[in-house]
Ligand SMILES: Nc1ncnc2c1ncn2[C@@H]1O[C@H](COP(=O)(O)OP(=O)(O)O)[C@@H](O)[C@H]1O
């Protein structure tokens with residue numbers, strides 16, 4: 001199994017943000033992780049990427065038990081993620097931010113720079129390479145988050161609302177970018193509120209509600225599932241044309 005999470009629980013005091021979630025990911029697929037705000041999606045990503053330790057459960061990635069591995073270990077094993085709130089080095093240039101990712105596998109500055117340049121080109125950021133990260137707008141920041149993750153040369157990429165806050169035109173470009181990432185052979189799990197993004201990108205959708213997986217399957221069937229619709233009651237299920 002490529003990625004296998006079993007019985008993941010993450011408790012904060014007596015509250016379980018993730019409450020016994022399972023997830024299997026097969027190499028090469030794009031999985032859409034959906035669910036209302038507060039369902040536990042980001043906390044689950046934190047567990048998968050080693051940014052927090054699960055209270056219970058096991059995570060295996062590429063036949064290795066990574067349940068208690070650090071974020072650096074995960075990155076080295078080939079798992080990269082973006083954060084819902086981008087964590088850029090504000091005073092550094094776009095290129096240098098991407099080089100931070102590239103240094104994971106390349107000690108030599110010249111080699112790291114070559115990787116960073118390729119990733120900047122791939123993500124359409126070359127023209128902004130020398131711009132300080134702090135002066136980027138939302139689309140640039142979202143792209144930089146993805147670029148930095150790609151620079152670690154991952155096999156699995158976890159995208160946490162990497163398209164949030166974009167205009168429909170920018171979303172179309174971002175969808176295109178995600179497709180090209182998949183074409184590079186990178187497996188993707190994407191958390192996204194915009195259903196059209198999930199419907200057009202994901203081969204499989206997994207629905208979180210109150211820390212549990214309540215449905216999964218073909219995205220179209222899942223979005224129309226009455227249990228899923230009711231989990232979203234009182235929440236905003238975003239449907240925009242892209
Ligand atoms: N560090 C934390 N301490 C306490 N509660 C948290 C913490 N992180 C997240 N939560 C809570 O866990 C629940 C799930 O949050 P989150 O994983 O961010 O959901 P989602 O990403 O699906 O919107 C929310 O109720 C949130 O307030």
Ligand SMILES: [Mg+2]
Nearest residue numbers: 041042043084
């Ligand atoms: Mg979240």
